[in-house]
Amino acid sequence: MMVETLEQLLPGFLMPPINWALQLGQDTFGSAWPTVLLVLWTVIKVVLIIAPLLLVVAYVTFCERKVIGWMQVRIGPNRVGPWGLIQPIADGLKLLLKEVVVPSGADKTVFLLAPMFSFAPALLAWSVIPFNDVMVLANLNASLLFIMAVTSISVYGIILAGWSSNSKYAFLGGMRSAAQLISYEIAMGLALVVVLMISNSLNLGDIVAGQNKGRFADMGLKFLSWNWLPLLPMFVIYMVSIVAETNRAPFDMAEGESEIVGFHVEYSGMAFAVFQLAEYGAVILCSTLASLLFLGGWLSPVSFLPDSIFWLFAKVFLIICFFFWIRATFPRYRYDQIMRLGWKVFIPVCLIWLTVVGCWMMSPWTIWK
Amino acid sequence: MADIQNYTLNFGPQHPAAHGVLRMVLELDGEVVTRADPHIGMLHRATEKLAETRTWVQSVPYMDRLDYMSMMCNEHAYCMAIEKLLGIEVPIRAQYIRVMFDEITRILNHLLWIGAHGLDVGAMTMMLYAMREREDLVDCYEAVSGARWHAAYYRPGGVYRDLPDSMPKYKESKWKKGADLKKLNEARSGTLLDFLDDFVSRFPKLLDEYETLLTDNRIWKQRLVNVGVVSPERALQLGFTGPMLRGSGIAWDLRKKQPYEVYDRLDFDIPVGVTGDCYDRYLVRVEEMRQSNRIVKQCIDWLRVNPGPVITDNYKVASPPRARMKSNMEELIHHFKLCTEGMHVPEGQVYSAIEHPKGEFGIYAVSDGANKPYRLKIRSPGYVHLSALSEMTQGHMIADVVTMVGTIDIVFGEIDR
Numbered sequence: 001m002m003v004e005t006l007e008q009l010l011p012g013f014l015m016p017p018i019n020w021a022l023q024l025g026q027d028t029f030g031s032a033w034p035t036v037l038l039v040l041w042t043v044i045k046v047v048l049i050i051a052p053l054l055l056v057v058a059y060v061t062f063c064e065r066k067v068i069g070w071m072q073v074r075i076g077p078n079r080v081g082p083w084g085l086i087q088p089i090a091d092g093l094k095l096l097l098k099e100v101v102v103p104s105g106a107d108k109t110v111f112l113l114a115p116m117f118s119f120a121p122a123l124l125a126w127s128v129i130p131f132n133d134v135m136v137l138a139n140l141n142a143s144l145l146f147i148m149a150v151t152s153i154s155v156y157g158i159i160l161a162g163w164s165s166n167s168k169y170a171f172l173g174g175m176r177s178a179a180q181l182i183s184y185e186i187a188m189g190l191a192l193v194v195v196l197m198i199s200n201s202l203n204l205g206d207i208v209a210g211q212n213k214g215r216f217a218d219m220g221l222k223f224l225s226w227n228w229l230p231l232l233p234m235f236v237i238y239m240v241s242i243v244a245e246t247n248r249a250p251f252d253m254a255e256g257e258s259e260i261v262g263f264h265v266e267y268s269g270m271a272f273a274v275f276q277l278a279e280y281g282a283v284i285l286c287s288t289l290a291s292l293l294f295l296g297g298w299l300s301p302v303s304f305l306p307d308s309i310f311w312l313f314a315k316v317f318l319i320i321c322f323f324f325w326i327r328a329t330f331p332r333y334r335y336d337q338i339m340r341l342g343w344k345v346f347i348p349v350c351l352i353w354l355t356v357v358g359c360w361m362m363s364p365w366t367i368w369k
Numbered sequence: 370m371a372d373i374q375n376y377t378l379n380f381g382p383q384h385p386a387a388h389g390v391l392r393m394v395l396e397l398d399g400e401v402v403t404r405a406d407p408h409i410g411m412l413h414r415a416t417e418k419l420a421e422t423r424t425w426v427q428s429v430p431y432m433d434r435l436d437y438m439s440m441m442c443n444e445h446a447y448c449m450a451i452e453k454l455l456g457i458e459v460p461i462r463a464q465y466i467r468v469m470f471d472e473i474t475r476i477l478n479h480l481l482w483i484g485a486h487g488l489d490v491g492a493m494t495m496m497l498y499a500m501r502e503r504e505d506l507v508d509c510y511e512a513v514s515g516a517r518w519h520a521a522y523y524r525p526g527g528v529y530r531d532l533p534d535s536m537p538k539y540k541e542s543k544w545k546k547g548a549d550l551k552k553l554n555e556a557r558s559g560t561l562l563d564f565l566d567d568f569v570s571r572f573p574k575l576l577d578e579y580e581t582l583l584t585d586n587r588i589w590k591q592r593l594v595n596v597g598v599v600s601p602e603r604a605l606q607l608g609f610t611g612p613m614l615r616g617s618g619i620a621w622d623l624r625k626k627q628p629y630e631v632y633d634r635l636d637f638d639i640p641v642g643v644t645g646d647c648y649d650r651y652l653v654r655v656e657e658m659r660q661s662n663r664i665v666k667q668c669i670d671w672l673r674v675n676p677g678p679v680i681t682d683n684y685k686v687a688s689p690p691r692a693r694m695k696s697n698m699e700e701l702i703h704h705f706k707l708c709t710e711g712m713h714v715p716e717g718q719v720y721s722a723i724e725h726p727k728g729e730f731g732i733y734a735v736s737d738g739a740n741k742p743y744r745l746k747i748r749s750p751g752y753v754h755l756s757a758l759s760e761m762t763q764g765h766m767i768a769d770v771v772t773m774v775g776t777i778d779i780v781f782g783e784i785d786r
Contacts, residue, residue: 072497172378252491256491258386258488258490261385329494330491330586331583332490332768334592334768335766
């Protein structure tokens with residue numbers, strides 16, 4: 001299987017050395033070779049996902065500074081390298097060389113574990129994200145459920161960081177984050193329930209494939225048969241919820257830099273950088289999910305253009321820009337106002353739309369068959 | 370059962386929303402503030418005491434450093450106090466220049482306030498928009514005084530010199546060049562008044578731009594409406610002045626009630642709030658910027674057609690012109706006396722107050738006839754407003770404390786003095 005995939009992906013002149021390496025492995029490991037090969041191939045795929053992902057995370061921070069800079073009539077980073085392009089590398093290097101200060105009275109183990117708790121789920125979730133109809137690391141049946149389960153762990157990182165820092169400000173940040181989680185995960189989860197109801201599947205690949213058909217898709221206007229249109233209220237709620245989920249402005253009260261400075265106020269150096277990586281990793285992950293679930297993933301918006309992974313990238317980029325845009329526009333919500341929005345607006349709307357969609361599906365006018 | 374105690378949080382002085390060096394000890398019940406105890410003194414520079422050991426004129430630059438966001442207004446109150454003691458008249462052109470720069474200062478101050486307030490509440494972009502306009506106005510400061518902040522431009526008896534015929538221009542650099550540079554310098558090619566005229570015509574549109582970002586923004590309203598309500602009666606009892614008092618609905622403005630300089634010749638309105646919450650104070654300040662803009666426009670038109678002296682010709686108060694000093698013995702002696710021991714102010718005491726961007730800024734001076742004040746007392750509006758913070762924050766959340774620090778428009782230079 002692997003050889004066929006490689007033949008599709010790579011230019012022909014690379015094949016002889018690969019074939020030679022495969023032969024060498026066969027000779028060395030004998031009958032154990034298929035197992036070893038499977039492990040090796042998985043590791044390669046993992047690296048192929050994580051390495052570009054980290055690079056993208058770094059450049060999303062750069063992109064954010066530039067885009068917000070333009071919105072705020074300033075230039076943004078432009079000194080390190082041409083057009084400031086080396087800036088994220090310089091930032092990373094700087095943080096890497098800084099000391100990680102553990103405050104006295106902090107619980108050292110938990111203090112150092114917390115950033116990992118926050119970052120690991122953002123990476124782990126990528127294992128089930130499909131990039132097109134064949135490229136996926138693990139094609140789970142319940143991939144959406146897996147992502148929901150894994151990403152909700154990341155809030156532990158924030159709570160633990162707040163708690164273990166032995167700082168009142170960080171503690172408040174952790175508490176706020178916990179409160180925010182329970183009000184938004186529910187609304188977000190209900191929005192996803194509606195999606196999987198109409199898709200009849202928990203598999204992300206199937207969910208995307210399901211958006212490829214419908215009346216508008218037959219007319220060639222595929223973007224009108226994606227989930228965002230029939231599920232418009234859910235799409236809006238999901239978009240707002242992912243902003244809250246990733247702790248970004250205007251829902252950045254766990255950080256709340258002008259109020260409580262944030263749950264990571266005691267962190268420095270690489271430990272702090274990991275929180276930042278986690279935040280941007282989560283932004284990319286949530287944007288990818290939004291484009292898979294509501295915007296047809298890798299599907300092209302119109303039939304005369306081919307489906308491609310580049311559509312996915314373009315959609316993800318647009319959603320990330322949406323994150324930047326609202327960050328530059330809105331003031332921060334207050335803690336109780338976020339809770340009110342979550343519990344009194346989003347959850348009722350979700351429940352109502354859930355019922356509406358349920359009835360719609362059972363009625364003769366259903367568009368999902 | 371264990372006794373559950375409230376949480377005490379030390380808010381500042383190292384805090385992004387401390388507006389300098391505000392330290393507050395907050396007693397929290399969850400996130401709800403039960404008591405806020407502001408601590409001051411971290412920027413204390415003994416300005417009042419220092420003034421006693423310096424000649425009258427030497428203290429003018431100290432005034433810049435009180436409320437370092439509205440520099441020329443501080444100078445104004447101080448110079449007016451001395452003028453009252455001396456009983457001298459300021460040339461009319463100097464009065465117009467002072468009023469114009471007071472209003473420029475008011476815009477400068479309110480721009481910084483709107484930016485900082487936005488930043489406190491989380492609207493980061495406001496800060497940078499406000500800074501863009503402040504840049505133009507501090508250029509005007511630079512043009513008249515050479516300094517962009519601490520101008521020391523007002524003098525007892527007038528202003529240091531007449532308005533300049535040219536504006537400072539951007540120089541070519543790696544980042545500013547070609548068409549960009551030309552565009553930046555376009556409005557700066559004329560006199561200061563031309564440049565200000567251009568600014569004044571642009572500014573209302575920019576204010577509209579800020580308002581589209583904030584005024585009807587749902588989150589902004591949620592954060593400000595009914596936060597920190599002060600009733601009109603309470604505002605008077607607490608000694609509020611300026612936008613804080615007007616936000617509570619009392620139309621008290623020294624520019625109208627006790628007109629000084631040429632304010633009685635100018636046409637402007639006093640905005641007042643209704644409920645006395647942070648949102649009303651926001652609206653009041655934004656409207657004040659519009660009114661200041663109108664005043665500046667009127668001053669520009671007057672100054673264009675009315676040349677004249679800008680400082681008193683009483684050489685016991687202000688230095689004579691250099692040319693006369695070089696040719697006349699008496700003028701030289703005046704200059705020598707002013708530069709060595711300074712002017713002597715007749716015995717007496719005086720209180721002079723101006724409508725400062727933050728409220729009533731007063732100078733109470735006692736003179737014993739020497740070349741230094743015997744005692745100088747500064748009435749700073751920020752100090753009074755800060756003392757009401759505890760009352761205002763009662764029962765609100767931490768996030769609201771930050772909003773209220775922003776709405777008071779605290780600058781520690783004047784509170785600690």
